[in-house]
Amino acid sequence: MYADQNQLKTSIFRLEHFNAAHRLDNPRWDERKNREVFGKCNNPNYHGHNYDLEVRITGPVNPDTGYVMDAKELSGIIQEEVIHRFDHKNLNLDVAAFSELNPTTENLAFIIYGLLRKRIVSTYDLKIKLYETARNYVEYPAG
Amino acid sequence: MYADQNQLKTSIFRLEHFNAAHRLDNPRWDERKNREVFGKCNNPNYHGHNYDLEVRITGPVNPDTGYVMDAKELSGIIQEEVIHRFDHKNLNLDVAAFSELNPTTENLAFIIYGLLRKRIVSTYDLKIKLYETARNYVEYPAG
Amino acid sequence: MYADQNQLKTSIFRLEHFNAAHRLDNPRWDERKNREVFGKCNNPNYHGHNYDLEVRITGPVNPDTGYVMDAKELSGIIQEEVIHRFDHKNLNLDVAAFSELNPTTENLAFIIYGLLRKRIVSTYDLKIKLYETARNYVEYPAG
Amino acid sequence: MYADQNQLKTSIFRLEHFNAAHRLDNPRWDERKNREVFGKCNNPNYHGHNYDLEVRITGPVNPDTGYVMDAKELSGIIQEEVIHRFDHKNLNLDVAAFSELNPTTENLAFIIYGLLRKRIVSTYDLKIKLYETARNYVEYPAG
Amino acid sequence: MYADQNQLKTSIFRLEHFNAAHRLDNPRWDERKNREVFGKCNNPNYHGHNYDLEVRITGPVNPDTGYVMDAKELSGIIQEEVIHRFDHKNLNLDVAAFSELNPTTENLAFIIYGLLRKRIVSTYDLKIKLYETARNYVEYPAG
Amino acid sequence: MYADQNQLKTSIFRLEHFNAAHRLDNPRWDERKNREVFGKCNNPNYHGHNYDLEVRITGPVNPDTGYVMDAKELSGIIQEEVIHRFDHKNLNLDVAAFSELNPTTENLAFIIYGLLRKRIVSTYDLKIKLYETARNYVEYPAG
Numbered sequence: 001m002y003a004d005q006n007q008l009k010t011s012i013f014r015l016e017h018f019n020a021a022h023r024l025d026n027p028r029w030d031e032r033k034n035r036e037v038f039g040k041c042n043n044p045n046y047h048g049h050n051y052d053l054e055v056r057i058t059g060p061v062n063p064d065t066g067y068v069m070d071a072k073e074l075s076g077i078i079q080e081e082v083i084h085r086f087d088h089k090n091l092n093l094d095v096a097a098f099s100e101l102n103p104t105t106e107n108l109a110f111i112i113y114g115l116l117r118k119r120i121v122s123t124y125d126l127k128i129k130l131y132e133t134a135r136n137y138v139e140y141p142a143g
Numbered sequence: 144m145y146a147d148q149n150q151l152k153t154s155i156f157r158l159e160h161f162n163a164a165h166r167l168d169n170p171r172w173d174e175r176k177n178r179e180v181f182g183k184c185n186n187p188n189y190h191g192h193n194y195d196l197e198v199r200i201t202g203p204v205n206p207d208t209g210y211v212m213d214a215k216e217l218s219g220i221i222q223e224e225v226i227h228r229f230d231h232k233n234l235n236l237d238v239a240a241f242s243e244l245n246p247t248t249e250n251l252a253f254i255i256y257g258l259l260r261k262r263i264v265s266t267y268d269l270k271i272k273l274y275e276t277a278r279n280y281v282e283y284p285a286g
Numbered sequence: 287m288y289a290d291q292n293q294l295k296t297s298i299f300r301l302e303h304f305n306a307a308h309r310l311d312n313p314r315w316d317e318r319k320n321r322e323v324f325g326k327c328n329n330p331n332y333h334g335h336n337y338d339l340e341v342r343i344t345g346p347v348n349p350d351t352g353y354v355m356d357a358k359e360l361s362g363i364i365q366e367e368v369i370h371r372f373d374h375k376n377l378n379l380d381v382a383a384f385s386e387l388n389p390t391t392e393n394l395a396f397i398i399y400g401l402l403r404k405r406i407v408s409t410y411d412l413k414i415k416l417y418e419t420a421r422n423y424v425e426y427p428a429g
Numbered sequence: 430m431y432a433d434q435n436q437l438k439t440s441i442f443r444l445e446h447f448n449a450a451h452r453l454d455n456p457r458w459d460e461r462k463n464r465e466v467f468g469k470c471n472n473p474n475y476h477g478h479n480y481d482l483e484v485r486i487t488g489p490v491n492p493d494t495g496y497v498m499d500a501k502e503l504s505g506i507i508q509e510e511v512i513h514r515f516d517h518k519n520l521n522l523d524v525a526a527f528s529e530l531n532p533t534t535e536n537l538a539f540i541i542y543g544l545l546r547k548r549i550v551s552t553y554d555l556k557i558k559l560y561e562t563a564r565n566y567v568e569y570p571a572g
Numbered sequence: 573m574y575a576d577q578n579q580l581k582t583s584i585f586r587l588e589h590f591n592a593a594h595r596l597d598n599p600r601w602d603e604r605k606n607r608e609v610f611g612k613c614n615n616p617n618y619h620g621h622n623y624d625l626e627v628r629i630t631g632p633v634n635p636d637t638g639y640v641m642d643a644k645e646l647s648g649i650i651q652e653e654v655i656h657r658f659d660h661k662n663l664n665l666d667v668a669a670f671s672e673l674n675p676t677t678e679n680l681a682f683i684i685y686g687l688l689r690k691r692i693v694s695t696y697d698l699k700i701k702l703y704e705t706a707r708n709y710v711e712y713p714a715g
Numbered sequence: 716m717y718a719d720q721n722q723l724k725t726s727i728f729r730l731e732h733f734n735a736a737h738r739l740d741n742p743r744w745d746e747r748k749n750r751e752v753f754g755k756c757n758n759p760n761y762h763g764h765n766y767d768l769e770v771r772i773t774g775p776v777n778p779d780t781g782y783v784m785d786a787k788e789l790s791g792i793i794q795e796e797v798i799h800r801f802d803h804k805n806l807n808l809d810v811a812a813f814s815e816l817n818p819t820t821e822n823l824a825f826i827i828y829g830l831l832r833k834r835i836v837s838t839y840d841l842k843i844k845l846y847e848t849a850r851n852y853v854e855y856p857a858g
Contacts, residue, residue, distance in 0.1 A: 470803060
């Protein structure tokens with residue numbers, strides 16, 4: 001409830017979920033090359049995932065609240081910018097950002113980062129971790 | 144390594160995973176009714192999930208091996224009958240069983256049960272648990 | 287989408303969460319006896335838990351929907367009857383059911399079962415699993 | 430805190446962990462046959478696992494405590510009978526029960542059940558679930 | 573067992589748990605403002621959580637042991653400084669540090685860091701991650 | 716599918732598993748000292764673990780694929796270098812690297828890092844996290 005001069009910056013994390021369909025494909029390549037590179041992820045009829053999204057905000061602790069940022073407010077921003085846009089959607093067909101961009105986990109993280117970055121005040125650092133499966137996930141930006 | 148006359152039947156469990164796209168829709172209903180009942184799960188462009196499949200086999204323990212059934216053998220059967228058929232597929236478009244059957248978790252469990260039942264000797268009981276998300280899952284047959 | 291005469295009853299599960307404070311105490315015992323039996327769970331100032339609640343509904347699959355019951359409808363009932371009543375509450379002080387009943391996980395499961403049972407049509411079986419921690423949980427009714 | 434005449438039997442669960450080495454081998458078979466049946470689990474120098482043990486006790490709720498059984502008491506029994514005996518041990522070399530019995534998960538569950546059964550009063554039902562890995566586990570007795 | 577001149581600093585992690593009650597409140601604000609900012613976390617009768625605490629220690633690997641630090645020793649320090657102080661307690665009423673400090677996850681992490689920092693030799697880096705729920709957690713210090 | 720000039724470096728993660736036996740021991744110390752330092756981890760007959768290995772690769776996103784690196788390729792390298800070498804093995808007896816090095820989690824991470832580093836092009840950063848149990852794990856290199 002007070003500002004301790006020794007209190008360093010803190011990161012807060014919020015975890016949200018969405019379910020989406022996608023396929024991986026490079027339209028400049030022929031079918032054989034796409035199948036060779038992307039394997040079963042190239043299935044023309046799509047497949048899908050339960051995506052887990054971890055959002056990390058780093059900044060000072062507000063001495064009035066003891067929060068870096070209210071988790072409910074952060075959750076609301078993620079709902080508006082990410083969940084409403086991607087949940088129960090086909091990333092290739094329903095999301096404009098992927099009309100020319102391959103919806104890999106790496107690119108999806110990049111797009112999500114951009115959507116959230118414009119809603120989080122610039123004095124806070126932002127980083128996201130996106131889980132496509134329990135065994136494959138990415139962090140953006142790295143480090 | 145021996146048959147203890149007190150050793151009762153044991154259940155063994157094997158967990159496998161697959162990722163698939165689907166949509167929920169009753170073709171006998173109009174679009175409005177389908178949207179009302181199935182909500183965002185009715186998205187015409189599909190969405191998707193990471194499905195976790197738990198297979199339970201119940202039977203006596205073989206005194207030569209100490210196994211109810213070899214987990215590698217069970218895993219192989221699940222791979223052949225379920226994973227190869229559903230992984231990175233669109234359940235509605237790529238799987239014949241769902242040409243007329245709504246691919247709810249309940250119906251998907253029923254279909255998977257049928258595929259496995261014919262590969263597991265009838266002296267063993269079979270039951271499956273299918274997780275569509277970490278918060279929604281089904282067991283078939285119940286009980 | 288159709289009623290398969292071989293399709294047996296199916297269980298569906300829905301997982302929800304709530305956070306609550308409580309203490310364990312038998313008002314008919316003195317302080318020493320309560321401390322001896324309930325240990326640190328008897329702390330007069332309360333402690334708390336993140337409770338995970340798994341609700342299982344068992345019944346036939348509806349041939350029109352392919353659902354035993356709509357998970358959104360089930361989630362709504364759990365929200366109304368359980369989460370709104372217990373989340374971010376003190377079980378001993380804020381919940382009438384525990385004015386005379388010790389809020390152990392066993393008793394909390396019994397009370398939750400009663401609240402849900404009157405909202406689920408009687409042709410469906412109902413069972414709940416309540417996790418007080420990742421290592422201590424209960425099922426009601428048993429079996 | 431009181432006995433409700435409608436309160437049915439409840440199951441309580443306690444989860445404990447131990448780490449052990451083992452190898453699978455049938456001494457009546459030659460090396461080739463053992464390698465064929467048990468594969469890499471037959472490695473003569475052993476391998477190992479983090480075992481997760483779930484113990485389920487089913488009985489009436491005690492009206493004085495609101496417990497089926499005190500989780501601390503149950504944990505203490507599991508520590509004495511199972512964890513102290515198996516944790517950081519070689520099941521084949523350090524545990525007498527496996528001098529002639531193959532330490533499969535099935536047989537380990539049977540032995541653990543026997544150790545716990547004699548410490549739990551007979552009016553309570555007992556069942557255990559033993560996880561060798563996150564994907565291979567057993568229940569004893571089944572059902 | 574030897575010091576490899578290429579072996580860089582390593583981080584070791586230890587995970588511990590405690591259960592506590594708390595409420596969020598700024599005594600300089602009136603009831604309406606506190607309810608507006610902290611929502612249901614402001615419940616005057618408290619609520620509670622299962623806290624998961626991850627402690628990270630970073631330093632060189634000791635060539636005699638192959639450890640950065642003995643996990644049992646680290647666990648013992650966490651038990652003494654954190655678990656014994658916070659487990660099954662009311663953070664607001666039972667812990668002096670929160671008599672004037674709002675027990676948010678951010679502030680709790682700051683206090684825990686201070687308690688551990690004085691017990692870990694200064695040549696080791698220290699960082700903690702504190703999970704209030706599976707979806708809300710913090711890291712201190714950030715980065 | 717294109718190189719966005721604002722797209723920073725991304726980390727990708729791949730999780731793999733192996734099960735192994737080991738014991739901790741410093742051959743320059745006598746039995747009493749080893750037992751004192753390593754406790755039950757010093758059991759001469761070994762014990763074992765389910766190891767979870769998280770491999771993190773950091774680099775730019777390839778504009779042709781949208782991948783930092785193909786997860787299947789990364790998984791294949793981990794299989795060849797780590798899983799085939801350590802899975803269902805005794806680290807002390809079956810792995811040359813530990814003939815003189817104590818197989819602590821810290822040292823095992825160092826060895827695994829070296830095996831993978833020579834297979835990952837040097838323009839990518841590499842970091843690993845190795846879980847010996849759910850409560851004890853390490854990161855190499857730190858930071």
